[in-house]
Amino acid sequence: MVEASGRIRIGVIGGGQLARMMVPPAIHLGLQLSVLAEAEGMSAARAVDAVGDYRDPETVYAFAETVDVITFDHEHVPSEILRELECRGVAVHPRPDALQFAQDKILMREKLEELGVPVPSWAAISDEAELQAFIEKHGGRAVVKTARGGYDGKGVRVVSDAAGARDWFAALAEDARGGRLLVEELVDFTRELSQLVARRPSGEARTWPVVETIQLDGVCAEVLAPAPVANPVTLDEAARIGRVVADGLGVTGVLAVEMFETRDGRVLVNELAMRPHNSGHFSIEGSVTSQFEQHLRAVADLPLGDTAMTAPAAVMVNVLGGPAEGPMPVRYAEALAAHPRAKFHSYDKQPRPGRKVGHVTVTGQDLAQVRQAAQAAARVFD
Numbered sequence: 001m002v003e004a005s006g007r008i009r010i011g012v013i014g015g016g017q018l019a020r021m022m023v024p025p026a027i028h029l030g031l032q033l034s035v036l037a038e039a040e041g042m043s044a045a046r047a048v049d050a051v052g053d054y055r056d057p058e059t060v061y062a063f064a065e066t067v068d069v070i071t072f073d074h075e076h077v078p079s080e081i082l083r084e085l086e087c088r089g090v091a092v093h094p095r096p097d098a099l100q101f102a103q104d105k106i107l108m109r110e111k112l113e114e115l116g117v118p119v120p121s122w123a124a125i126s127d128e129a130e131l132q133a134f135i136e137k138h139g140g141r142a143v144v145k146t147a148r149g150g151y152d153g154k155g156v157r158v159v160s161d162a163a164g165a166r167d168w169f170a171a172l173a174e175d176a177r178g179g180r181l182l183v184e185e186l187v188d189f190t191r192e193l194s195q196l197v198a199r200r201p202s203g204e205a206r207t208w209p210v211v212e213t214i215q216l217d218g219v220c221a222e223v224l225a226p227a228p229v230a231n232p233v234t235l236d237e238a239a240r241i242g243r244v245v246a247d248g249l250g251v252t253g254v255l256a257v258e259m260f261e262t263r264d265g266r267v268l269v270n271e272l273a274m275r276p277h278n279s280g281h282f283s284i285e286g287s288v289t290s291q292f293e294q295h296l297r298a299v300a301d302l303p304l305g306d307t308a309m310t311a312p313a314a315v316m317v318n319v320l321g322g323p324a325e326g327p328m329p330v331r332y333a334e335a336l337a338a339h340p341r342a343k344f345h346s347y348d349k350q351p352r353p354g355r356k357v358g359h360v361t362v363t364g365q366d367l368a369q370v371r372q373a374a375q376a377a378a379r380v381f382d
Contacts, residue, residue, distance in 0.1 A: 007032045008300045011063060013054050014073025015042035017347040017356065018276050018292075021284070023047050025293035031300060035073075036063045043347045044073070057081050064090045071253060071299045072275050075102045076149070093201070093252040093299040094274045101249055102274045105182045106147045115248040117241055118268050120260070121185040128162035128169060131183055135160065138185045144168070145182045156218060158186060187268060189260035193227055193234075194279035195242035197255045198294040201301050205246055206294065208287060208307045210238040213258070213279050216320065219354065220278040222374075223316040225286055226309065228367055237267055245272065254295040256280065278318070278356075283307075285343050285361045286314030311363040315371045317378040319358040322351025328358065328381060335380040342377035357381075 008031050012019045015037025023046060026033040034049040036059070042048065049066070052059035054077050061084070064070055069091045070082075082096040101108045106124045113119060121138065124147075125131050135142045144165045146155035159165055165181060172179045192213045199205040209226035227235070242257045249255075256277030259267045280291035289297075289305030297304055322328050328346060335344060339360075346358045358381065362374040 008069065009034060009067045010069045010071060010296060010300060011036065011067030012044070012047075012071055012073055013060065013063070013077055014038070015044040015048055015051075016073045017043045017349075019044035019047065019073040020347060021276070021281075021292045021345070022296060025290060025296055029293065029296060029300075029302070031296055033296075034063075034067055036060070043349060045348070055081075057084065061085070061088070064088070069093060069299050071295070072099075075099060075274060079103065091299075094255075095250065095252065098249045098251045099274055102272045104147050105145055105271075106180060108272055109182065111249065112245070112269055115244055117244060117248075118266065120187050120268050120270070123183050124180045125183050126169075126172075126180050128166065131159075131165060131181070132162040134183045135162065141186045143184045143186055145184070147179060147182055154218075187260045187262065187270075189262050189268075191227075191261050192270070193238055193259045193261050193267065194223075194277070195238045195257045195259065196277065196280045196283075196291060197242040197246045197251075197257070198253065198291070198298050198304055198307075199246045199251050199255065200298040200304060201252055203247070204304055205243060206289075206304045206307045207239050207242055208280065208283060208291070209309060210235050211279055211282065217354065219318070219320060219356070221318055221320065222371070223279050223282050224367065224371065225282045225314045225316075231265060234261060234265060234267060241267065241269060245269070253298045254280065254291050281345070281359050282314040282316040282361055284345070286310055286316075286363050312365050313367040313370045314361060314363045315367070315374040316359055316361045317374045318356055319360065319378050319381045321353045321355060322349075322357040322381055331381050335377060338380065339373065339377035341373060344377070 012035045019035050020043045033047045035044045035047045036050045037048045050063050060081050079096045101111050109122050141160045144157045195210045196208045211223050211225040212227040214222040246255050254276050256273040258271040276291045283290040288308050343361045349357045360378045362370045364370040
């Protein structure tokens with residue numbers, strides 16, 4: 001329901017840092033933001049109006065009755081719950097018909113091929129024999145992924161023998177629902193790229209400049225915006241693919257299309273995310289309209305904003321793990337004094353090895369200098 005004040009109330013399922021970073025633009029846009037968090041004390045605590053299990057239908061239905069639009073901090077809400085919300089007349093963005101392709105990697109691969117989007121060679125497999133046959137056909141190594149639930153390197157393995165996924169096959173055999181694994185060729189890529197697209201229900205869409213992402217142990221460590229030394233043809237192809245996927249899937253909100261750039265200049269789609277994404281955090285300072293503001297505009301069906309860069313270069317560095325001793329806030333005075341050009345974002349999380357606890361962004365004229373400054377600022381929190 002729209003409040004008596006006329007403000008649109010947007011409900012976000014998931015209380016992580018993505019929901020947290022939606023709070024400032026919601027205030028600026030005059031939108032009311034409400035969050036259903038998984039537990040007390042999560043990153044988006046300042047906007048939490050409910051705490052409960054997003055897998056429990058009644059919890060989600062009760063939350064949805066308090067808002068006008070439902071959107072997400074993650075893609076893990078069961079599709080049957082979201083479809084029931086639509087049957088009850090609740091606006092869900094992205095819609096479950098689109099979100100299913102970010103929830104299930106096998107469905108995603110099937111749909112991308114249907115749309116004519118380039119992807120790595122792949123197969124859906126049910127047993128070790130099928131995996132071994134794929135490995136032998138593709139040079140002796142392959143990438144195996146769980147179809148559902150993986151993120152930040154979880155649910156992904158590089159294997160040279162089918163035994164490397166034996167435990168996953170065993171788990172599938174014990175699951176009454178069954179299921180299959182996804183296996184893909186091990187792509188010989190030069191770097192990873194990401195194209196962000198925002199789309200509203202009317203079909204209006206905007207793209208940000210394609211960025212380069214640098215991974216550390218399967219987790220995004222740095223984002224360089226725009227992607228340096230890029231062939232204009234590659235950039236145009238990345239933007240084209242982003243629009244094809246957004247329109248073909250009917251995505252509403254922000255879509256991240258993660259891609260490999262190969263040695264022969266091609267781009268292959270690796271993953272999709274239908275929500276604000278780590279590769280777009282640079283946009284808070286680096287773009288006229290951040291991905292978080294744009295996502296809220298899109299799901300509220302408001303006109304989209306300009307996505308131009310605010311400076312020639314922007315670099316975002318994730319703070320992974322945080323300080324080995326003491327909480328992060330004790331480092332802030334040092335960081336602010338030593339790096340006045342840097343913008344620091346805390347996720348209000350306890351430090352833990354490999355955990356994303358914040359990020360740092362620096363903008364400027366020269367990419368190499370900006371990157372060096374961002375890396376130095378993030379190191380204060382090691």
